[in-house]
Amino acid sequence: MSKSSPAAGKKVLLFGVGLSTPPMIHYLTSFGIQVTACARNPSKIEKVLNEVKEKSLVTMEKFDISAPDYEKRLDEICPKCDIMVSMMPPPCHPKIAAAALKHGKHFFTSSYVSDDMAKLSPEFAKKGLLSINECGVDPGLDHMSAKKVIDEVHSKGGKILGFFSVCGGLPAPDCNNPFGGGYKISWTPYGVLSAGTNNALFKFQGQNVTKPGTEIYDPPEWKHVIDVEGKATTFEWYPNRDSTPYIEHYNMPECQSIIRGTYRNNGWCNTLRAIATLGLNDKTEYKVKWEDMTYLQAAVTIWNTRNADDQLDAKATPEDVKKAYAKALKSDTTNKAITDLEWVGMFSDDKVPAGCKAPIDVMCTLWTAKMQYGEDEKDMIVMQHIFEVEYKNGTREELTSTLINFGLGKYAHIPSKFTSMARTVSLPLACAIRMKLEDRIKTTGVIRPVTPDIYNAILDEVSKFPHPITFKEAALPTAIWLRHEVKPGEERTALTPETAKELIDAGFRVTVEKSTTRCIPIEEYEKVGCKIAETASWPSAPYPTIILGLKELPEDGTDLIHRHILFAHCYKGQAGWKELLARFKKGGGSLYDLEFLKLNGRRVAAFGRPAGMAGMALGLWQWAKQKLGQPAIKDLKSWKSKEAMCSEVKAALKEVEEKKGLKPSTLIIGALGRCGRGATWVAEQCGVESKSIVKWDMAETKGGGPFKALLDVDVLVNCIYLTTKIPAFLTRDMIEGDKKLGVFVDVSCDTSNPNNPFPFYNTGTTLDKPILPITGLKTPLDVVAIDHLPSLIPLESSINYSKDLTPYIKQLIKRDAIVTEPVWKDAKDLMVTKMKEAGL
Structure with a gap:
């Protein structure tokens, strides 16, 4: 029985019936909304109907956008609807959108706003029509959940200094396969393999960075640790597309770092890096008949086309190919990427199916054959935003918004085999469609779901589903980063393994840089749970991280963006004091000088x-x-x-x-x-x-x-x-x-x-x-x-000093300690005073 809704009886014209559409149709028809599904192959629609309870509300139309008379066909079917929806490949959207404008219909899609779609915005607005785009999962739920937190921070007078948004469609942990650390197909493999050919553009600490597609999988891999069903799980991630426009889309001009990326399981980057290096995702069409080859022969053909000076024999064995691959990868045949390619069938005697034009197509056929989900296997969506925030009083914090969503198994009361990918791609868009049909969205033009009237309603609705799509928001514990000392002969440390463990037990996140001079081996810090970082890597730490050291920073003139605790030797008119303070001023960082951390006039810790x-x-x-x-x-x-x-x-x-x-x-x-x-x-x-x-x-x-x-x-x-x-x-x-x-x-x-x-x-x-x-x-x-x-006498000095200092470091677990705790407040006030004395 349909749920009560003012939208009941309204009509949606849906173009494209694929893996993601069944949850949308099921949702819309449950509110009495009629759906006309258009596809080139009516059998696809019939398959979808098997997943829908309200079958009487779904009708079928045959439609082929590649047909010469597709515009005439659109003229026949468009007048019959209230909203037109495209779940077709992105290049098709402008054609459907043009028909929507012609017939005075709203147009919705989950895809990115292309340049062609953006150009249509004034016309949609002029006609009082709405075109919602980027309303799926990524893009879609990522925008909504991110903008919700961003707007909340702004409402408190805060600034977003850094923003990182990463999402991945992955197998649930219990159904991984060996390939790439565990990967299965929940959408087109062509899109996944193509990602490795696209350049990534992002902003990091005020600088725009371009990472060529050939390098996005290069080491060192970026990693996040996320709780998945109570288990700390490490994911690799890499940047994708152009992240920089979202500074404007999210209305955060103050943002100095923004990266949008993709999650994969550990091992993925190594395997995809190999695929890219070997040209197995090359989109260049070869003038060969792939269907006349085995996969092994295809591998030889691709190799010989790319390596004129290092040809393989036409009758090369799998071992010959693996050795060639190992040489190209500067590795050996035990490289996990090579064993992954063997597992997926790249060196097999199976025939390549017809229809392949380029190496990427050959690889897609292997993925399609070997990496499908089993009957009872589930996928999952992992998404996390990290916000690096600063407030007016100088306090900083890292906030997260995290989604872990699993696909559905077989349940008696809901359609079977709705994947998490299908649900998260289609249901946010379905909610937006219903909202418009109920006249709850007044905006016009081509938009993204980044305004509170839209994102709050959709996030609220999807969180109330029987199997909810819910974001968990949290503030991360204070992060302390112990840096390597650059002063020659300096072996002391402000933090010992014992005091580092005290901080970890108190809730801190503690990172320790590798150091060849520190009097305590790095392994001792690792044993107590510290995260280990490369020497001198602290400049790339998140903005809210507190950098802890003893003696001076490198005199390289760079802007200092972090909060630093050290003996700076710049408050008594020493040489270079103004220059050092100017670096803090320009970078927006803060100095808490260890020499002046005092309580009742006495240093809290001293050497x-x-x-x-x-x-x-x-x-x-x-x-x-x-x-x-x-x-x-x-x-x-x-x-x-x-x-x-x-x-x-x-x-x-x-x-x-x-x-x-x-x-x-x-x-x-x-x-x-x-x-x-x-x-x-x-x-x-x-x-x-x-x-x-x-x-x-x-x-x-x-x-x-x-x-x-x-x-x-x-x-x-x-x-x-x-x-x-x-x-x-x-x-x-x-x-x-x-x-x-x-x-x-x-x-x-x-x-x-x-x-x-x-x-x-x-x-x-x-x-x-x-x-x-x-x-x-x-x-x-x-x-x-x-x-x-x-x-x-570094070890004894460090032990005693760290014991005295740590109780005051512990105060920093509170975000506002710099304005509430006397030791830190006085240190901050002193910095402000000295800045003024320096004329800054």
């Missing part, structure tokens, strides 16, 4: 203690080198532990005492802080007498310099940094006279800071060349000014 330790160790070691007449320290390598460091230095001091009868004296400025306490600990561990460890802090320096007492010790270690101008502690004039001081270690190491209280030097040192001799003095004075001293 002060290990910096002081390493500084004192180098100071004592270089003093020993001076006294023994040995060359200065150079080419520093890290120690496995602080104990190993102290042991080596202690041995050097013992040698000085035994050979020269000397013991060092030290003075530590800032002795009560973390850094100073670390320096004191090392001095004690290395055997420096307590009376020779002089400790200065604020009480001793509050009167202001200069301080002659600093010249009366062997090793001076400075553990303070200044943000305000004060009189110098030591001047050039002072060190030119008589002095005991032989080594000065500046742990703060702000050499370009205008407030540096030791203005007799302005050049930092490195692990390769850690000693800077001050020239022109009566007695030697060596300076150690390495700005990443803790890297000399």
Whole structure:
């Protein structure tokens, strides 16, 4: 019995009766809508009628658009309907649409808006007629579900910085075959194979990118992990067609990245890459009689046509062909692509059917014969949109909208064998047809279903079907990306496997770049569940990703689009500070400087203690080198532990005492802080007498310099940094006279800071060349000014620092932490202040 609808009795003229049309006819007739199905072969229509309950509402018309008198035939049948619908191949649509205009009918299709269709929009609008296009699944449901989220973000004042939309028609997981990681035909194989010949155009981080069809399957494969029936499933995907017009279609001019793509199972890209490389999807018509060949002979023919300098014998065996293929693929015959081609029958003695014109046609016959769905097998549609969003307050997030829809098995109460592909292609269009017949769509012209009045109604309706087509919307957890350090000799890390696991357990997504210098092997991160990325790949991370590092970024002048956590050394007037902040300004990124992550005025995490330790160790070691007449320290390598460091230095001091009868004296400025306490600990561990460890802090320096007492010790270690101008502690004039001081270690190491209280030097040192001799003095004075001293004991430094920092990183699981949590809010506010100071 038909459902009640104002559209009951209205008439739809349907052109094209194929795999996708039965669900549409079943839906329309269930509301009492009459359908006239037009096809060249009436037997197709009769087959469709077997899938329809309301058979009395379906009539048949024979129609052949390739016939010379097709226009006359259209004139005969068009006046009998209210809406004309084309499910024919896209090149046919303009002809049907022209007839719709001629007879004053609305025209609907699920296909893309071609240039020819777009040109008809003004005429449709002028006549008060509607032509809905791209109203299937992809295109169709993708537009509707995407635009729903985009409009919601815009309504909250947000911006879509990045948009990725990927869809694939695949076998359900329990009915895969070996080919290409699992693939079966739910629509024309010609279309699938043709996709590998089409160029892809997309936008990524502000730049338009063209990927030739010959390269869309090239490694590294792009992958997404999606939950399918409770199982995390990895899919390959590749870009298709031109994605860039959808920035305008979706009204998101702010969008910097947009890619629309296709999902396939793992292994697909390898096999299709081989098919393209070998020319098996070539559309060039060969002047041969394919039907006189076996598939093996066809393979030889295709090879010899494309490889004039490397011909196969006409009687080549399957092994000969496989070896040739392996050579072309720079592989061997065990390559999965070659075993896939063998499985599908490319090397068989079966005859090629008649009707083939080009290599792609030959391949299509194999696919049609070998990759059909079995009687009780199901297909599925997998679709996911990823939205990279930024809001006015600077917060960012990644949103997803995901569809997992399975084809139907045999059920008593519904038509049998409706595939997911057929349902998702035809039912959204059927809903739109019904809406128009019920006068619920007022728009005119050639349109896509991207306005709320259309997409909300269709999405709502398909979600209420007995077997619903439903999108699941979600916000992805915060993503942290640990980058590789580019500073020479930097082995520390802001995240250890233990703290990375803490973040994962707290809900974060954690990516760790491969690094040849990090003190912890990448395998340890992989074991705890981190995603592993290639070295220096962080620039391509999604916009909302938080990039975590320690020392400076590459000085390549590129715009910085992400939120970065690092020691930037640019807030105290250091060299290049304006240039670095300008990169953040231009890219729209943010800087959260680790040096200024504070709570109640105190850093939440610091490397002060290990910096002081390493500084004192180098100071004592270089003093020993001076006294023994040995060359200065150079080419520093890290120690496995602080104990190993102290042991080596202690041995050097013992040698000085035994050979020269000397013991060092030290003075530590800032002795009560973390850094100073670390320096004191090392001095004690290395055997420096307590009376020779002089400790200065604020009480001793509050009167202001200069301080002659600093010249009366062997090793001076400075553990303070200044943000305000004060009189110098030591001047050039002072060190030119008589002095005991032989080594000065500046742990703060702000050499370009205008407030540096030791203005007799302005050049930092490195692990390769850690000693800077001050020239022109009566007695030697060596300076150690390495700005990443803790890297000399990297593992312990990293473990302790990461433990202190992680509780505050955890706060970032909340999207709005940068405006609600004091540590992050203050860091953000400081960046804004410094930007203003830089005139940005």
